[in-house]
Amino acid sequence: MLTIQSLREEKEQIANALDKRHIDARKDLDQILQWDTERRSTQAQLDDILAQSNALSREIGTLMREGKREEAEAIKAKTASFKEESALLKEKMQAIEKQMHDLLCTIPNAPHDDVASGRHAEDNVETFRSGSAETLDRHAKPHWELAESLDLIDFELGAKVTGAGFPFYKGKGAKLQRGLIQFFLQKADEAGYTEYIPPLMINAESGFGTGQLPDKEGQMYHMQEDELYMIPTAEVPLTNIYRDAMVREGDLPIKLCGYTPCFRREAGSYGKDVRGLNRLHQFDKVEIVQLAHPDVSYALLDQMVEHVKGLLEGLELPYRVLRLCGGDMGFTSAMTYDFEVWSAAQERWLEVSSVSNFETYQASRLKCRYKGSEGKTHLVHTLNGSALALPRIVAALLENHQDEKGIHIPSALAPFCGFDRIDA
RNA sequence: GGAGAGGUGGCCGAGUGGCUUAAGGCGCACGCUUGGAAAGCGUGUUUACCUGAGAGGGUAACCCGGGUUCGAAUCCCGGUCUCUCCA
The missing domain is CATH 3.30.930.10 (Bira Bifunctional Protein; Domain 2)
Known part of the structure; x- marks a missing residue:
């Protein structure tokens, strides 16, 4: 399928090339790029949450090894909200990715410059x-x-x-x-x-x-x-x-x-x-x-x-x-x-x-x-x-x-x- | 069709809950060493995405998909593939 990188870099050329198949993909391409932006910001949020959550888990590990059970339990309580949030973001990511993938699958390859326009x-x-x-x-x-x-x-x-x-x-x-x-x-x-x-x-x-x-x-x-x-x-x-x-x-x-x-x-x-x-x-x-x-x-x-x-x-x-x-x-x-x-x-x-x-x-x-x-x-x-x-x-x-x-x-x-x- | 064993990086292979993206070895790349080579020594050696001018930083991935847990290569469930034995 078309790559998301190519769409980011040369959407216009691709849309023009697809015209030769008598397919106007502009709306779909814009939609995909919009989802792409959304996907990226969601990924950034998710990565951030997971990084924080990982840091806490490491801390708990250290405390447990040192036998500081009380302190560990206190930090455990803090992880609950991260868990919830990351689950939501993960779901959102998957939904966006599936939409993008499904729509991308419906778009045929962009014809080469030397290919003539035509229907039949x-x-x-x-x-x-x-x-x-x-x-x-x-x-x-x-x-x-x-x-x-x-x-x-x-x-x-x-x-x-x-x-x-x-x-x-x-x-x-x-x-x-x-x-x-x-x-x-x-x-x-x-x-x-x-x-x-x-x-x-x-x-x-x-x-x-x-x-x-x-x-x-x-x-x-x-x-x-x-x-x-x-x-x-x-x-x-x-x-x-x-x-x-x-x-x-x-x-x-x-x-x-x-x-x-x-x-x-x-x-x-x-x-x-x-x-x-x-x-x-x-x-x-x-x-x-x-x-x-x-x-x-x-x-x-x-x-x-x-x-x-x-x-x-x-x-x-x-x-x-x-x-x-x-x-x-x-x-x-x-x-x-x-x-x-x-x-x-x-x-x-x-x-x-x-x-x-x-x-x-x-x-x-x-x-x-x-x-x-x-x-x-x-x-x-x-x-x-x-x-x-x-x-x-x-x-x-x-x-x-x-x-x-x-x-x-x-x-x-x-x-x-x-x-x-x-x-x- | 039935029973068992197992799937870890380019390869071999360790690892049964945190200090493991993953020991050790092989291979490969670069450097040092050498008259040259081998050996030796040192450094490096997966991919995808996000972020950054770059250096770098972050996230994910130990067959696949779920689950338990603050935390999973490691525990549980399902699938799949390979091997061994039986029909």
């Missing part, structure tokens, strides 16, 4: 488009037809065994899936990311740390019996490795990656958005995460964007990169690049990756800090990106690389799959 996807700024988008086949078949005719994916079987949005991958469809994961992990490894296989369920603290809770509670599967949530992305367990951590400045940037299935309830989605592989409740993804020194986090964001570009180029897919406008950006992000691949048959762009810099927004919730060379502690910047999300990549591979006989597998990927064609 149309306001996003295209920053790159690969050259191959023109070579489209007019008679391309949609991926769900190809997946069925080539016996790669069984959507109905998934619906029977689990429900809609939980497909089975079969034969070369399963091998293609596994090959893609291996390809992505290999590239992440070459780029210096340490691989993890994290738990697929997380607790509420972790959900809060990366911002899924309380803002997006309804989007995760929740195991109420055990108070656990299915991960919506590997971002959550990977980033939370560093919750409540003090990292060494010299160890930054810390680069992690991991393959996991991801689980999303996707309540409210319907129609062409959920057709085939377009939107699933369970899907596979390789995620890359970085903890960065604030001075270089945007340079690292660019590096991550380049990394994802390299993957898409290896897969020979037409794609474009968008810098999201304020209104389309996720709650916790300061800047986000979305990657979209062209679906030749559906004739629409499909999002396959989202690469973001959260600056200190997650770190302040995670309490992930480093000690600077001057000896002070600072929050790290956190970044992450999909590299990549599988189902829409599979959709785009099938659609873009189809020919009369079947599917051609790009040469960069083929060694990971063990075949270079899928034919009927």
Whole structure:
């Protein structure tokens, strides 16, 4: 969440930045700052009372040791009022802190200066488009037809065994899936990311740390019996490795990656958005995460964007990169690049990756800090990106690389799959 | 699922009501010593918040949350995690 220090120092800039999300936070920010002032004076009072009370207790201790019981008892009587007063002040502190925290949680991250103002996807700024988008086949078949005719994916079987949005991958469809994961992990490894296989369920603290809770509670599967949530992305367990951590400045940037299935309830989605592989409740993804020194986090964001570009180029897919406008950006992000691949048959762009810099927004919730060379502690910047999300990549591979006989597998990927064609 | 033992600073480990934010050791940093190094000696070495120009001062924190007490790492209750044994 936004830090109280940043609000004290640059409230105006933050309010202006939030305007780009079409959120007027001025009233809330003022309220928080007012509570902050109140909190500080309450803390000063409380500290003072406790200091006096501690002094008396020490005195009693000394007298007791010296055997002056009478005098000790006399001082004991004096402590009663302190006790009462400090209890009241403590209560007041807690109430103020809770109010502040709750309100602060409702305020999204302030967009970076370079982020455009805007309400909708149309306001996003295209920053790159690969050259191959023109070579489209007019008679391309949609991926769900190809997946069925080539016996790669069984959507109905998934619906029977689990429900809609939980497909089975079969034969070369399963091998293609596994090959893609291996390809992505290999590239992440070459780029210096340490691989993890994290738990697929997380607790509420972790959900809060990366911002899924309380803002997006309804989007995760929740195991109420055990108070656990299915991960919506590997971002959550990977980033939370560093919750409540003090990292060494010299160890930054810390680069992690991991393959996991991801689980999303996707309540409210319907129609062409959920057709085939377009939107699933369970899907596979390789995620890359970085903890960065604030001075270089945007340079690292660019590096991550380049990394994802390299993957898409290896897969020979037409794609474009968008810098999201304020209104389309996720709650916790300061800047986000979305990657979209062209679906030749559906004739629409499909999002396959989202690469973001959260600056200190997650770190302040995670309490992930480093000690600077001057000896002070600072929050790290956190970044992450999909590299990549599988189902829409599979959709785009099938659609873009189809020919009369079947599917051609790009040469960069083929060694990971063990075949270079899928034919009927 | 049942029984027991235990969770103390970067690490090991002492501490069963006040003089303990925490002995001792290890590690680390700086200084002295040395031809150089090791050893030795000395000093320092958690975090958050409040206050102060700064030096400094104050408060809180010994797994988490309650309670007893003038005073809790220490006593009581609940939770949680780890280990051992049993199913």
